[in-house]
Amino acid sequence: MVAFGWCVLLLVFVDEILAVAAFGAWGWQQSPQWLLVWLLPLVAMTVWFAFASPRARYGGSLRRPVVKIVVFGLASLALWDIGRHELAIGLLVFSVVVNALAQVPAIARLPEQARSMREPAA
Template sequence: MTAFGVWGWQQDPRWLLVWLLPLAPMLAWYFFASPKARYGGTLVRPVAKVIVFGLATAALWDAGHEPWAVVFLGFSVVVNGLALLPSIRVLVDRE
């Protein structure tokens, strides 16, 4: 979410976008990507994650933080890949 705030800080009107831009991915995550998402599903959840992380990477890249964009993309791929392992998935599905 910080990536969207960083990108919003460099746009006009800065005071508005720095607060509003992070709200869109937060709401998308809440409704579609979180483990208890109301509209999440086996197809919707991964697509929402790819969109949110992809746009965050693009926002960092466009804001001039290319190294951080690459690090963020690599980190998100590793973390989401590990989350698919059966031993980790059990921890989420317990409830």
């Protein structure tokens, strides 16, 4: 179960990268292209870091899942808007599945268990 759990958490990270890439792809199709192609992914990463990452400063039991839904939903919508309908649906389904699996208690505890094993006993 531990190896499966770490694979799920790796897929969650891949999902986050795919969402950022979707924002970049949408920005590439817009004007001014040179600005949006890097600005949109940067904004998405900043919002994710502040509200949805495991150590988010402003995360919480309500904010974290809401921001995740908004980010993955907008990333899928961005792909849909540029005509990549199959990718949009695929990203949305992939996001729902891997993030749901990551909520399984045995998997959700893995990062904290790993951190506690690395810290020296006082």
